[in-house]
Amino acid sequence: MRETGKTKTNTGHRARRRLSTACACALWALLCCLMMTTACAADAGEKATREFFAMDTYISLSAYGPDAEAGLDAAEEEIHRLEAVLTTESEDSEVGRLNAEGTGVLGEDGIALMRKALMVHDMTDGAFDITVYPLMRLWGFPSKMYYVPTDEEIAEKLPLVGSEQITFDEESGETAFSKTKMAIDFGGIAKGYASAKAVQKLREAGISSALVNLGGNVQALGGKPGGKPFRVAIENPEEDGAYLGILAVTDLAVITSGDYERFFEKDGRIYHHILDPATGRPAESGLHSVTVVCSDGVMADALSTAIFVMGEEKAAAFWRENSPAFQMVLLAEDGTLFVTEGLKDIFETDREITWISTDA
Ligand code: ADP
Numbered sequence: 001m002r003e004t005g006k007t008k009t010n011t012g013h014r015a016r017r018r019l020s021t022a023c024a025c026a027l028w029a030l031l032c033c034l035m036m037t038t039a040c041a042a043d044a045g046e047k048a049t050r051e052f053f054a055m056d057t058y059i060s061l062s063a064y065g066p067d068a069e070a071g072l073d074a075a076e077e078e079i080h081r082l083e084a085v086l087t088t089e090s091e092d093s094e095v096g097r098l099n100a101e102g103t104g105v106l107g108e109d110g111i112a113l114m115r116k117a118l119m120v121h122d123m124t125d126g127a128f129d130i131t132v133y134p135l136m137r138l139w140g141f142p143s144k145m146y147y148v149p150t151d152e153e154i155a156e157k158l159p160l161v162g163s164e165q166i167t168f169d170e171e172s173g174e175t176a177f178s179k180t181k182m183a184i185d186f187g188g189i190a191k192g193y194a195s196a197k198a199v200q201k202l203r204e205a206g207i208s209s210a211l212v213n214l215g216g217n218v219q220a221l222g223g224k225p226g227g228k229p230f231r232v233a234i235e236n237p238e239e240d241g242a243y244l245g246i247l248a249v250t251d252l253a254v255i256t257s258g259d260y261e262r263f264f265e266k267d268g269r270i271y272h273h274i275l276d277p278a279t280g281r282p283a284e285s286g287l288h289s290v291t292v293v294c295s296d297g298v299m300a301d302a303l304s305t306a307i308f309v310m311g312e313e314k315a316a317a318f319w320r321e322n323s324p325a326f327q328m329v330l331l332a333e334d335g336t337l338f339v340t341e342g343l344k345d346i347f348e349t350d351r352e353i354t355w356i357s358t359d360a
């Protein structure tokens with residue numbers, strides 16, 4: 001009996017052990033399952049999106065992972081903060097005050113933007129120039145009270161253009177214009193800066209997969225969950241809703257400047273918002289749109305504006321000097337699609353491509 005008892009007891013023990021083993025297995029399986037689900041949520045699931053209007057453009061953000069919502073909150077807040085800092089027309093903003101007084105002290109963002117703007121001005125032989133602002137005003141772009149100025153009016157404002165007339169101390173942020181009535185505008189670089197800062201906020205929130213889109217200017221943080229690249233379409237300005245091609249990107253900015261984004265029509269002519277600093281008129285370089293692909297979003301934005309002013313030939317020479325720092329897709333007015341060879345593996349299109357290669 002004892003034995004039996006013992007046996008019973010033993011049997012009872014074994015049964016309990018089997019039960020607890022089964023329980024442990026079930027628990028383990030459940031735990032594994034939970035862990036997998038959580039991993040999936042962190043990896044693939046939990047896509048959060050956000051859409052709003054700021055910086056005069058339609059913005060959409062998406063992020064993946066359990067911290068996605070918090071990351072989007074931080075990114076959205078950052079974009080609104082920058083909008084207030086960078087607004088050109090309000091005299092309460094840093095840039096507004098500088099424009100009104102001709103002298104001022106820039107804060108951290110202003111310093112970062114000014115450094116890049118002056119650097120790209122030098123690199124591009126002045127094709128990128130933030131001092132075109134008095135001419136932007138003359139053409140009525142900021143106020144949307146469009147006007148075609150006379151040759152005399154343009155000639156009068158042209159001496160105010162030229163970034164070499166800015167004195168800037170990048171340590172203190174002290175900035176001064178050498179002529180009264182000079183004014184600057186970070187519009188050609190602001191969206192790239194805002195998207196780079198939004199990506200930084202997302203990264204700080206622990207996110208490793210996100211896409212920031214400021215009116216078609218896209219910056220990818222990492223790739224899609226699971227490791228595949230994000231697929232970013234380049235708009236076709238010739239046809240509503242169509243695209244020129246698709247770029248597969250990971251950790252890259254894709255930024256486009258074109259003559260179709262902001263323009264007005266007068267007496268059958270189109271006047272768009274990218275000015276050639278040399279002439280004070282909308283650039284007529286034979287290009288319809290310029291897309292720059294670069295890991296630095298601020299650089300991509302400044303370069304897309306500058307390359308639009310340069311035109312295809314100068315842009316190709318400029319790319320050869322700087323390759324592989326950035327890549328580009330150019331749509332010419334005659335419909336030719338120029339693509340730099342660094343995009344061979346990541347650009348997909350049905351159109352015929354004219355490749356730009358390192359050997360001219
Ligand atoms: P968008 O802002 O539409 O994406 P861009 O990045 O090309 O397009 O910026 C155009 C803006 O840049 C203009 O609205 C104006 O504020 C400013 N800008 C225009 N011409 C120039 C130029 N040559 N260099 C620097 N900034 C410019």
Ligand code: MG
Nearest residue numbers: 188301302305
């Ligand atoms: Mg730009």
